[in-house]
Amino acid sequence: MIEENIFQERPIPTCGKGLGPSDDGATLGEVPALGWRLLDEDLSLPVAVLDGARIEHNLRWMQDFIDRYGVKLAPHGKTTMSPALFQRQLAAGAWGITLATAPQVQAAYRHGVRRVLMANQLVGRGNMAIVSRLLRDTGFTFYCVVDSAANVDQLGEFFAAQGQRLNVLIELGVAGGRTGVRDLSQEEAVLQALHRWPQSLALRGIEVYEGVLKEATGIRAFLRRAVGRLKALARVEAFAPGPVLLSGAGSAWFDVVAEEFCGIDLDRPLEVVLRPGCYLSHDVGIYRAAETRIHAENPVARAMQTSLLPALQVWAYVQSLPEPGLAIVGLGKRDAAFDAGLPQPASHFRPGHDTLPRPAGAWQVSTMMDQHAFLRIDPADDLAVGDMIAFDISHPCLTFDKWRQLAVLDDDYRVVELVETFF
Amino acid sequence: MIEENIFQERPIPTCGKGLGPSDDGATLGEVPALGWRLLDEDLSLPVAVLDGARIEHNLRWMQDFIDRYGVKLAPHGKTTMSPALFQRQLAAGAWGITLATAPQVQAAYRHGVRRVLMANQLVGRGNMAIVSRLLRDTGFTFYCVVDSAANVDQLGEFFAAQGQRLNVLIELGVAGGRTGVRDLSQEEAVLQALHRWPQSLALRGIEVYEGVLKEATGIRAFLRRAVGRLKALARVEAFAPGPVLLSGAGSAWFDVVAEEFCGIDLDRPLEVVLRPGCYLSHDVGIYRAAETRIHAENPVARAMQTSLLPALQVWAYVQSLPEPGLAIVGLGKRDAAFDAGLPQPASHFRPGHDTLPRPAGAWQVSTMMDQHAFLRIDPADDLAVGDMIAFDISHPCLTFDKWRQLAVLDDDYRVVELVETFF
Numbered sequence: 140m141i142e143e144n145i146f147q148e149r150p151i152p153t154c155g156k157g158l159g160p161s162d163d164g165a166t167l168g169e170v171p172a173l174g175w176r177l178l179d180e181d182l183s184l185p186v187a188v189l190d191g192a193r194i195e196h197n198l199r200w201m202q203d204f205i206d207r208y209g210v211k212l213a214p215h216g217k218t219t220m221s222p223a224l225f226q227r228q229l230a231a232g233a234w235g236i237t238l239a240t241a242p243q244v245q246a247a248y249r250h251g252v253r254r255v256l257m258a259n260q261l262v263g264r265g266n267m268a269i270v271s272r273l274l275r276d277t278g279f280t281f282y283c284v285v286d287s288a289a290n291v292d293q294l295g296e297f298f299a300a301q302g303q304r305l306n307v308l309i310e311l312g313v314a315g316g317r318t319g320v321r322d323l324s325q326e327e328a329v330l331q332a333l334h335r336w337p338q339s340l341a342l343r344g345i346e347v348y349e350g351v352l353k354e355a356t357g358i359r360a361f362l363r364r365a366v367g368r369l370k371a372l373a374r375v376e377a378f379a380p381g382p383v384l385l386s387g388a389g390s391a392w393f394d395v396v397a398e399e400f401c402g403i404d405l406d407r408p409l410e411v412v413l414r415p416g417c418y419l420s421h422d423v424g425i426y427r428a429a430e431t432r433i434h435a436e437n438p439v440a441r442a443m444q445t446s447l448l449p450a451l452q453v454w455a456y457v458q459s460l461p462e463p464g465l466a467i468v469g470l471g472k473r474d475a476a477f478d479a480g481l482p483q484p485a486s487h488f489r490p491g492h493d494t495l496p497r498p499a500g501a502w503q504v505s506t507m508m509d510q511h512a513f514l515r516i517d518p519a520d521d522l523a524v525g526d527m528i529a530f531d532i533s534h535p536c537l538t539f540d541k542w543r544q545l546a547v548l549d550d551d552y553r554v555v556e557l558v559e560t561f562f
Numbered sequence: 563m564i565e566e567n568i569f570q571e572r573p574i575p576t577c578g579k580g581l582g583p584s585d586d587g588a589t590l591g592e593v594p595a596l597g598w599r600l601l602d603e604d605l606s607l608p609v610a611v612l613d614g615a616r617i618e619h620n621l622r623w624m625q626d627f628i629d630r631y632g633v634k635l636a637p638h639g640k641t642t643m644s645p646a647l648f649q650r651q652l653a654a655g656a657w658g659i660t661l662a663t664a665p666q667v668q669a670a671y672r673h674g675v676r677r678v679l680m681a682n683q684l685v686g687r688g689n690m691a692i693v694s695r696l697l698r699d700t701g702f703t704f705y706c707v708v709d710s711a712a713n714v715d716q717l718g719e720f721f722a723a724q725g726q727r728l729n730v731l732i733e734l735g736v737a738g739g740r741t742g743v744r745d746l747s748q749e750e751a752v753l754q755a756l757h758r759w760p761q762s763l764a765l766r767g768i769e770v771y772e773g774v775l776k777e778a779t780g781i782r783a784f785l786r787r788a789v790g791r792l793k794a795l796a797r798v799e800a801f802a803p804g805p806v807l808l809s810g811a812g813s814a815w816f817d818v819v820a821e822e823f824c825g826i827d828l829d830r831p832l833e834v835v836l837r838p839g840c841y842l843s844h845d846v847g848i849y850r851a852a853e854t855r856i857h858a859e860n861p862v863a864r865a866m867q868t869s870l871l872p873a874l875q876v877w878a879y880v881q882s883l884p885e886p887g888l889a890i891v892g893l894g895k896r897d898a899a900f901d902a903g904l905p906q907p908a909s910h911f912r913p914g915h916d917t918l919p920r921p922a923g924a925w926q927v928s929t930m931m932d933q934h935a936f937l938r939i940d941p942a943d944d945l946a947v948g949d950m951i952a953f954d955i956s957h958p959c960l961t962f963d964k965w966r967q968l969a970v971l972d973d974d975y976r977v978v979e980l981v982e983t984f985f
Contacts, residue, residue: 154669154984160691180687183665217933239933240892242606246577259933262879262892262948264603264913268583286882289947317934318882318890325884456685459709459741461748467741469663469685473963473985478895490687509959510640510662510682511740524712525685536932540896541963543985561577562896562966 144168145250146223151557155543156474157186159554167557175554177454177546180490182554184527185455185474187542189558191549193450194224194419200447201418202232207439208397213237213256215389215416218536221545222250223558224419235280237414241266244281246561248273256386257283258346258414260290260310260318267297274303282384284310284346286320288332295336304339308346308384309372311365316351326368330377342377344384344410345369349392355436358392362399373405382408390417391429394437417535420451424480424533449531451538451545453482455512457526463518466502468528471510475530476537481507482530484514489526499528567591568673569646574980578966579897580609582977590980598977600877600950600969603913605977607950608878608897610965612981614972616873617647617842623870624841625655630862631820636660636679638812638839641959644968645673646981647842658703660837664689667704669984671696679809680706681769681837683713683733683741690720697726705807707733707769709743711755718759727762731769731807732795734788739774749791753800765800767807767833768792772815778859781815785822796828805831813840814852817860840958843874847903847956872954874961874968876905878935880949886941889925891951894933897964903956904930907937911950922951 147168151161159175159182175181177188205212211234216225225236225247235254238244244255253276261267261283273279285291285307298305309329312319320326333342347365349358369385372378383405388396393415400411417426430447433440440446455470475482484499500520506513516522532538539545540562547556570591574584582598582605598604600611628635634657639648648659648670658677661667667678676699684690684706696702708714708730721728732752735742743749756765770788772781792808795801806828811819816838823834840849853870856863863869878893898905907922923943929936939945955961962968963985970979 154665154672156663156665156985158665159688160695183663183688183692184686240579240606242577242579242581249577259892260881260947262881263607263950265582265606266879269606272583286884287947290882293948312884314885316884317931317936318884321884456689458683458685459713461709461735461739461741461744462737469682472901472960478900508740513740524683524710525716527686537895541985543966562579562964 146226146559149559152544156183157542157544157546158183167559170557171555173554175546177548177552177554178488178490182546185453185470187451187453187474187538187545189420189545189547190450191547191555193448194547196445197419197421197447197450198227198231200443200445201415203443204439205397205413206232208401210397210401210411210413213386213412213414214419215258215414216247217243218416219419219539220246220560220562221539221558222247222252222561223556225250225252228419234410234412237416241269245269245273248279253278254280255282256412256414257281258348258386260284260286261294262290264297267294270305271298271301271303282306282308282343284308285329286310286312286318286325288328291329291332291340292335295332295339299336299339304341306341306343308344308386309342310346311361311368313352313361317348319347341379343379343381344386345372347387348389349387349396350389355395358395359399362387362396366399366403369403370405373407382410384410384412386412386414388413388415390415390426394433394440398437418447420535420539421447421449422451422533422535423449423483423531426535451535452485452529452531453538454527454529457522457524457528458511460522460524464516466514466516466522468512468514469510470512470530472507473509474541475532476534477507478534478537480533482512482532484528485531486529487522487526489523496529569649569982572982575967579606580965580967580969581606590982593980594978596977598969600971600975600977601911601913605969608876608893610874610876610897610961610968612843612968612970613873614970614978616871617970619868620842620844620870620873621650621654623866623868624838626866627862628820628836629655631824633820633824633834633836636809636835636837637842638681638837639670640666641839642842642962643669643983643985644962644981645670645675645984646979648673648675651842657833657835660839664692668692668696671702676701677703678705679835679837680704681771681809683707683709684717685713687720690717693728694721694724694726705729705731705766707731708752709733709735709741709748711751714752714755714763715758718755718762722759722762727764729764729766731767731809732765733769734784734791736775736784740771742770764802766802766804767809768795770810771812772810772819773812778818781818782822785810785819789822789826792826793828796830805833807833807835809835809837811836811838813838813849817856817863820862821860841870843958843962844870844872845874845956845958846872846906846954849958874958875908875952875954876961877950877952880945880947880951881934883945883947887939889937889939889945891935891937892933893935893953895930896932898953898955899957899960900930901957901960905935905953905955907951908954909952910945912946913948913950919952
């Protein structure tokens with residue numbers, strides 16, 4: 140378990156964005172005492188904020204969902220890259236943290252994470268060296284995926300030279316997809332390569348990322364193929380001794396993966412590990428759309444009666460109203476994702492006038508530049524320079540990575556915590 | 563002038579991406595002694611690298627160009643947000659640094675920058691408070707722009723309460739553009755508001771950002787309008803005593819701005835300040851296209867006989883070759899800009915086999931995900947898992963901001979410096 144005080148004792152950044160005033164040397168643990176309040180304009184805008192209560196809700200929702208299927212959760216940490224949030228995910232019951240790259244694994248390890256599934260190939264000497272250094276801690280458990288004999292041989296040779304043994308999962312992929320073996324002949328080549336490195340590589344299971352597919356039928360077929368290959372490889376004793384891993388699930392199809400991967404009888408210990416990452420902040424774009432489908436189709440999600448809640452917003456000022464129908468807002472491509480739908484105005488607050496935010500008008504971001512957004516409004520709308528607008532976002536991964544710290548707010552818009560990110 | 567040792571004494575980050583191995587507590591000043599060499603795979607890939615010699619060339623090229631026009635350079639620091647690079651720009655002769663937001667100004671100030679043009683409106687109490695704190699240092703010179711009476715009144719009231727006086731420039735804008743007063747009646751409203759705050763606001767000049775326009779005729783007309791308004795306001799003594807500022811120029815039209823803004827006779831001291839930012843790294847996309855035009859049209863640039871050189875690349879590994887004609891590369895939307903053209907393969911290196919990179923094949927990035935790129939290749943191409951590919955990029959601003967540090971390479975691909983960024 141991660142010690143909470145490793146976050147509390149770090150200094151408050153002194154030149155980041157979205158911060159309020161603090162003395163040099165003040166620590167993150169002192170943030171609540173500073174009394175920063177968003178609606179009192181204590182923070183520099185734009186600022187990315189997390190709704191503390193909603194984060195807590197989403198955290199428990201997903202762990203509950205996963206528990207109901209009797210599977211395990213390794214939240215994809217690449218979404219937030221925030222070890223303070225990893226800590227909460229682990230404390231809520233997560234089996235481990237999923238990550239995408241060796242530096243991400245290192246950042247998580249340095250903040251206390253001790254079980255990592257890297258749902259990606261480990262390629263290149265510099266990256267292998269990072270993992271190798273972490274593996275000197277025998278309390279650190281690590282898995283990565285392989286999909287080519289070439290990579291297997293590179294890993295085998297590198298870790299043999301270190302006198303270390305690396306846990307790997309075979310990644311299955313689909314035609315037109317991303318990584319992963321496409322067919323039995325590619326799988327066989329990987330298996331043969333693994334046989335060359337019995338001392339330095341341990342085959343622990345099978346991994347898929349179904350999110351490259353876009354409809355349920357194809358996804359179920361892919362997942363069933365994975366289960367079939369898992370059973371076949373178990374039969375021929377291809378896996379190293381110990382529990383076998385079967386892992387899948389991004390943030391859009393975790394329900395289908397849970398359905399397909401639960402209850403598998405393998406005649407030996409099996410750990411089914413799901414890896415959604417975006418549930419923690421959720422969004423009002425691609426993942427709200429995914430959740431609508433989940434609630435329509437998945438009986439367990441429906442029985443839970445509650446849903447994931449969008450918990451991440453970016454607040455920004457109206458900076459200029461240069462023409463009728465146009466507001467320029469201090470929110471740019473450097474502040475929010477713009478690749479899967481532009482930020483959506485959610486609420487509107489006039490400092491010194493309003494006591495609480497009111498719903499935003501039917502405004503639309505039409506263009507984003509590096510540091511500005513063009514907001515189309517009705518010329519009759521009551522909008523003024525200096526007004527604050529809260530934007531909901533689509534695609535949390537590419538919003539989190541715009542921020543080195545995010546402010547966690549309570550229901551009174553007070554900053555109760557700054558969570559740092561390590562991208 | 564910035565002290566160089568404030569950069570040298572900072573610790574090497576221990577969990578960032580694109581780094582080589584170092585002991586905890588090692589400093590940036592020790593980086594050259596670590597002997598990291600890109601082609602020896604000492605670094606974790608993906609890594610963003612700057613070609614040290616080309617950066618130096620571009621630095622001198624732009625200062626030379628600016629000097630030939632007898633104007634001043636305030637490089638837009640938002641591009642790199644790297645104070646170590648600001649230091650070099652100032653040492654090469656820059657008048658100051660341009661920035662876009664109050665936190666950016668603070669980051670620059672904290673690293674020694676003492677003259678800043680914020681080419682943006684200063685909006686909101688949190689942002690005004692940042693600037694106000696910096697202005698307590700009377701050695702700090704700061705300008706920002708205004709385009710509305712509302713903002714002028716907000717600034718006037720805030721800085722009056724602090725007993726401080728803020729330098730402002732009126733921003734002119736164009737119909738369909740971004741910020742800036744569109745016409746004389748808007749300008750007049752701003753001027754009238756300024757009259758309400760003579761103690762706390764000082765009108766110092768005029769600012770434009772011509773980059774919202776896309777062709778030379780309209781840009782020249784806009785620039786001439788700015789010169790006309792500058793003269794008219796000078797005639798009626800609208801400006802505070804002291805030198806008057808006239809500022810324009812992004813990274814695409816600085817030649818036209820130099821032509822239009824040089825040699826103005828105002829009957830009082832005038833500082834013409836140009837603000838290109840992307841010249842330092844340049845690119846092979848939008849800014850190479852801009853430079854082709856500049857060399858075709860601008861006699862001073864032609865007379866210089868040399869051009870800006872692309873100096874920023876992102877290197878990544880081939881991670882998987884799952885299907886004929888497709889390579890999956892460990893380079894994602896989190897590593898390089900993707901909004902103005904996708905990264906372009908420039909060279910190719912096989913570790914342990916090649917001694918130097920060779921030109922990349924006619925490969926094309928077709929899709930980028932958060933952490934991956936899909937590279938379309940010829941099935942017959944000699945590409946292997948573990949090969950390194952150097953990608954040229956388009957749009958440096960949205961590439962720099964993906965990195966907390968970039969590696970500066972010498973001609974032997976050795977890391978001679980890590981430059982940190984403060985986004």
